[in-house]
Amino acid sequence: DKGLEKSKTNFFDKLSKAVAGKSKVDDDVLDNLEEILVSSDVGVNTTLKIITRIEERVEKDKYLGTAELNKILREEIAGLLSETNSGEDTEFKIPENKKPYVIMVVGVNGAGKTTTIGKLAYQFKKQGLNVVLGAADTFRAAAIDQLQVWADRVDVPIVKQEMGSDPASVAFDALESGVSQNADVIIIDTAGRLHNKINLMNELTKVKRVMQKVVGDAPHDVLLVLDGSTGQNAFEQAKQFTAATEVTSLAVTKLDGTAKGGVVIGISDQFKIPVKYIGVGEGINDLQVFNKYEFVDSFFK
Numbered sequence: 001d002k003g004l005e006k007s008k009t010n011f012f013d014k015l016s017k018a019v020a021g022k023s024k025v026d027d028d029v030l031d032n033l034e035e036i037l038v039s040s041d042v043g044v045n046t047t048l049k050i051i052t053r054i055e056e057r058v059e060k061d062k063y064l065g066t067a068e069l070n071k072i073l074r075e076e077i078a079g080l081l082s083e084t085n086s087g088e089d090t091e092f093k094i095p096e097n098k099k100p101y102v103i104m105v106v107g108v109n110g111a112g113k114t115t116t117i118g119k120l121a122y123q124f125k126k127q128g129l130n131v132v133l134g135a136a137d138t139f140r141a142a143a144i145d146q147l148q149v150w151a152d153r154v155d156v157p158i159v160k161q162e163m164g165s166d167p168a169s170v171a172f173d174a175l176e177s178g179v180s181q182n183a184d185v186i187i188i189d190t191a192g193r194l195h196n197k198i199n200l201m202n203e204l205t206k207v208k209r210v211m212q213k214v215v216g217d218a219p220h221d222v223l224l225v226l227d228g229s230t231g232q233n234a235f236e237q238a239k240q241f242t243a244a245t246e247v248t249s250l251a252v253t254k255l256d257g258t259a260k261g262g263v264v265i266g267i268s269d270q271f272k273i274p275v276k277y278i279g280v281g282e283g284i285n286d287l288q289v290f291n292k293y294e295f296v297d298s299f300f301k
């Protein structure tokens with residue numbers, strides 16, 4: 001798995017060092033493990049949860065060796081991820097009974113929203129699905145231009161208005177246009193300003209409400225895009241966006257550029273929202289459906 005190479009090497013190296021010369025899982029080993037997890041951006045709460053579970057196992061089995069630590073840690077992390085992620089898919093899929101399937105994409109500027117939308121559009125288009133994009137991030141001209149670049153690259157229609165227009169109006173147009181074009185998937189980009197919580201909440205609520213005039217149960221997925229290389233910042237953004245709207249899934253980007261993929265484990269655990277996609281590069285093919293087994297393996301192989 002090219003993309004996650006960095007997380008893997010780093011985590012495994014550290015883990016090997018933590019147990020070097022030790023045959024049993026003692027307090028020292030657990031302290032080191034705690035530090036490794038925190039420094040891999042798993043987050044303090046989730047780290048403590050994992051350490052507690054391992055302590056319980058050590059308690060039950062006094063002879064638990066460091067040789068088994070890998071396996072146990074793997075089980076515990078996969079178990080934690082299972083609490084929120086069915087996470088067994090490997091293919092890009094949308095439910096068959098929702099047409100058009102509307103995905104509203106939220107996240108701060110720079111997190112990788114536009115890129116993720118482009119990559120997603122490409123995956124769905126490749127399956128022969130009709131995809132329409134809506135440029136409802138009307139706050140920045142660059143956001144509209146960038147989405148246009150992706151629409152051209154993937155060769156899918158885009159609905160846009162000029163900069164500064166009402167995001168809800170663009171979303172409305174995009175859904176109307178999508179319905180009339182018999183779209184299977186409509187992906188709506190939204191503004192990523194975290195100006196203040198109330199404004200963000202009002203704006204996202206309005207976009208949703210207006211979309212529902214066209215497709216009654218839209219959006220079917222509210223996808224929050226988080227930059228996985230920003231560690232605690234990503235946690236903070238998750239907090240703000242989940243307070244502002246009901247986020248139904250996560251895309252964690254830039255995991256190719258970080259040795260700290262642990263953010264995926266921590267965020268999924270803390271916010272109880274499934275990670276659906278991970279970004280592992282800037283290219284059109286560099287988006288993967290999150291699979292918890294592959295992910296955990298990429299840490300421990």
Ligand code: GDP
Pocket residue numbers: 107108109110111112113114115116146192253254255256257278279280281282286
């Ligand atoms: P937006 O402001 O949230 O729409 O962010 P963009 O989609 O424009 O992405 C910001 C920058 O991050 C761009 O230079 C992207 O190429 C880059 N980017 C997005 N996703 C990934 C990823 O998974 N890996 C890497 N290395 N770069 C990414």
